[in-house]
Amino acid sequence: MEYFIKLENIDLETTFNCGQCFRRPFNVSQAENGIILHNIKKADIPYWENYFCTDEDYTELIKRFSQDKIMKVACEYAPGIRVLRQDPFEALISFIISQNNNIKRISGIIAKMCECFGENNAFPTAEVLAEADLSLLKTGYRTRYITDAARKVHTGEIKLDEIHNMPYNEARHELMKIVGVGEKVADCVLLFGFHKTEAFPRDVWIKRVMSEYYPNGLPDCIKGYEGIAQQFLFHYIRNNNN
């Protein structure tokens, strides 16, 4: 069946290309004031509503963010961004790969990873990745980080299910037990995989934003939603860097 989800000012192109995810679902298309899911079962509807965060009011969020001058500019530049609820394990592995790397190459590595180790091109399981020979992915020094993450998830040393219920600081600490997961990667996983919207990943681009526009810290109007605000800032600065 086809299924329409009404969402105010979502833009799929921007949402999937603003750096929060490195592969996109193939069964979604843009509609006038929302999106259309194609070839889905009725039982899958809640999954997609959750994925696109239909419970969040972005009109209200952007209005709140726009109290800050810089945020207003960033929101007006790309009002169609929405932060998705992605799969936690995929987010974990993806953002481990992302470190000191560029988005194009990250996407390429993940595509090849799905092709080589995933069931029908799906993202591979922790069980498979934990034992796989990853050398053909050419992930360089990150290879052992991927293996360590997959192994810890597979053995249950890190329980992703439980991280959902942990407060932000505790969850962050838990993820950082994985070799190759520091503060920035942990924050990306918490934001994009666990939808902890207070997580504010500080990468090279955001550090530029901070020193240039927010030398005295983040504005109060993004409190509780720092991560979503971050995504608007990230996309804006990346596309307007002189």
Add this chain to the structure above:
DNA sequence: TTCCAGGCGTATC
């Protein structure tokens, strides 16, 4: 050739 990319681990102070 050198620099950079959604950083992190390690050594050193």
Add this chain to the structure above:
DNA sequence: GATACGCATGGA
């Protein structure tokens, strides 16, 4: 706790 440096790979 802060700072410096090496790290795999590929594109500009």
